[in-house]
Amino acid sequence: MDSPPLRFARTEDGVTLGYQMFGSGPVLVWMPSLSNIVAQWRIPAIRAAYQALARQVTLVLYDGRGTGSSDRRIDLGDLGVPAHLRDLHAVLDHAGIARASLLGYYHATATAIAFAARRPERVDRLVLFGGAPRMREAMLPAQTQALLSLIEQDWDLFADAAAAAWLGWDTGPSNRWTAEAFRTATTAPVAKAWFAAAERIDVTGDLPRVRAPALVLHRQGHQQIPVEVFRRLAAALPDARLVELPGSTPTLFLEDPAADLGLVTGFLTTGTVTAVAARSTGTDTRVAGHPLTPRERQVLGLLPDGDSNAELARRLGIAVHTVERHLASIYRKIGARGRADAVAYALRRVTDFRHPS
Incomplete structure (x- = not known):
């Protein structure tokens, strides 16, 4: 259809x-x-x-x-x-x-x-x-x-x-x-x-x-x-x-x-309501298997704010190329195909990454 x-x-x-x-x-x-x-x-x-x-x-x-x-x-x-x-x-x-x-x-x-x-x-x-x-x-x-x-x-x-x-x-x-x-x-x-x-x-x-x-x-x-x-x-x-x-x-x-x-x-x-069987959905172990560094967690937590790399660098007090290096490492560790994937990943774990220690 x-x-x-x-x-x-x-x-x-x-x-x-x-x-x-x-x-x-x-x-x-x-x-x-x-x-x-x-x-x-x-x-x-x-x-x-x-x-x-x-x-x-x-x-x-x-x-x-x-x-x-x-x-x-x-x-x-x-x-x-x-x-x-x-x-x-x-x-x-x-x-x-x-x-x-x-x-x-x-x-x-x-x-x-x-x-x-x-x-x-x-x-x-x-x-x-x-x-x-x-x-x-x-x-x-x-x-x-x-x-x-x-x-x-x-x-x-x-x-x-x-x-x-x-x-x-x-x-x-x-x-x-x-x-x-x-x-x-x-x-x-x-x-x-x-x-x-x-x-x-x-x-x-x-x-x-x-x-x-x-x-x-x-x-x-x-x-x-x-x-x-x-x-x-x-x-x-x-x-x-x-x-x-x-x-x-x-x-x-x-x-x-x-x-x-x-x-x-x-x-x-x-009008009937059939029983729904529970099933395992599995877990996502990408970060557990490839731990993010504290700075990578901080960068990932800031991505949902929509800042450019230059704006992230200013907020964190680091160079733009350092931000880019952190992003490349983050993408590799979490299996992200790009910035939107990483933002979505951070949003699904917002309490973990928005205020990293």
Whole structure:
């Protein structure tokens, strides 16, 4: 299946939104964070997930305001839940969808909760992953904060590092195309406004009014969102089940796609939640096998700030060629293919390298 044609909906406040609808069966709306649905079709793992889901459900994808194929010229002061609800309403109405299940993914988790609480007649089921009703809780991990600091410093480096940090290490074509999807999803000013607005989003008051059955999924490493956030979310929803997925890659349909797809589609089509078997994910021993020196740890810890080699040299009080020598040694020891890989490596271990002894 190739990327389906784009359709366009218009919100009540005049924003044009690009969306796609394909597949057969009950409707699932995969709600966006910063997205570019056309570019996301080029990511092998995501394309495979779309195709597999479309064999079980009618899948709807859309770009939220300011992103992807949707209007880029928007009011940057209007990116809270009401704006995101207008986007969802517009897509559902234009597509002629009376009821749907919602996949609230990362930033969209709060919007999915709010819509289910305020328009219960239009929501069948909820699948929630990676976000929280109080979005600030989902943005607190040190890795996330370090990534967000790159947005203004170096947009291209942010895209490369985010792809590697959130997809995992050595993901080949998936990493390259994911970085391109991040890079083309929006602009740095819009992304900054999106995340600033997200820190103020709080829909905890809506939780008791959600009547749709909910499946809350968690798969995060220790540097990511604590599982307690998702346990509180599941406990606060009237009809929810929490499944703690094995693995550490903070995404769905990548680390164990068959299991994730079976779990999600089973819940959407029959309401059942199948057991998920734990499995070993292995460990990364590159640094353990080739220890970094204290100075190399310091250089690695500073890379996520987005400084050039000259700026790193000034901060550390050393020569530029010394920085270059340290970087070459770091790349060799951790198996990095370049600066973006090293930044992603540092971000995944931010508590180890940001303040080295």
